[in-house]
Amino acid sequence: MKAIASDANPSFRRWLRIATAPRAVRAAGQTLAEGLHLAQAAIAAAFPVDAVLVRRGAAGSGGPVDALLAALAGAGADPGAVYELAPALYERLAPVEQGAGLMLVLPVPQSDLPRAAAVDLVYLDGVQDPGNVGALIRTAAAAGVGHVLAAPGTASLWAPRVLRAGMGAHLRIGLHEQVTAELLAGTLEGEWIAAVAHGARSLWRETLPPGPVGWIFGAEGSGPSPQALAASRRQVTIAASSAVESLNVAAAAAVCLFERLRRQRGDAPG
Numbered sequence: 001m002k003a004i005a006s007d008a009n010p011s012f013r014r015w016l017r018i019a020t021a022p023r024a025v026r027a028a029g030q031t032l033a034e035g036l037h038l039a040q041a042a043i044a045a046a047f048p049v050d051a052v053l054v055r056r057g058a059a060g061s062g063g064p065v066d067a068l069l070a071a072l073a074g075a076g077a078d079p080g081a082v083y084e085l086a087p088a089l090y091e092r093l094a095p096v097e098q099g100a101g102l103m104l105v106l107p108v109p110q111s112d113l114p115r116a117a118a119v120d121l122v123y124l125d126g127v128q129d130p131g132n133v134g135a136l137i138r139t140a141a142a143a144g145v146g147h148v149l150a151a152p153g154t155a156s157l158w159a160p161r162v163l164r165a166g167m168g169a170h171l172r173i174g175l176h177e178q179v180t181a182e183l184l185a186g187t188l189e190g191e192w193i194a195a196v197a198h199g200a201r202s203l204w205r206e207t208l209p210p211g212p213v214g215w216i217f218g219a220e221g222s223g224p225s226p227q228a229l230a231a232s233r234r235q236v237t238i239a240a241s242s243a244v245e246s247l248n249v250a251a252a253a254a255v256c257l258f259e260r261l262r263r264q265r266g267d268a269p270g
Contacts, residue, residue: 041168058101119146134165
């Protein structure tokens, strides 16, 4: 392992920009994935790894970090791109305090926007909280959604905090950023449905189309933008107790996506 002990190191400075500025993720074409679970997910998905960062003291005792370093080497990670960072430097990169001590530098994949997709899609319209965006990506993957599209103004899908909240789902689903609402019409072989807080037909009473569905989820508070609403064929709301004004956007997405999945499978109480 190559040791890095100074914050003047050029590689560290580049990783620090990625860790602290979402725009730097797009500019560098790389992101940081901290933790054992994300490392395991990258290995399972045969996802390319640009570099491996280890907190000094985390390896060498035969624990899980050592096992994953061996697995990464076996999966083809470049042994010359493994770096041991001084603890203070590592913590400046980690999205959580007292992380696992293992972090991967991953390339951000580039893929074409789906055209007339025959699978369900999700459109995030100005959702800015990284935890919500990561949870939405994880929920979408679990519900069998093929792609997540993000409008300008949405949190960077590949930002380290979003990646951590996604718990590996990023590696199993198509992700597309900077997608304006005007582009939605050509992406789906089906219709777009917007989830709104009020003033629409209840999800429980709405008949969902048999073909592919695109779901639009907007920012908490303001909801989907007028442009996104114009791209939708219909709108639905989730009936809730009057004790709260609306659901958290990640929770609302989970309700919609798994209600859709339940109906597709024909599940019923029994």
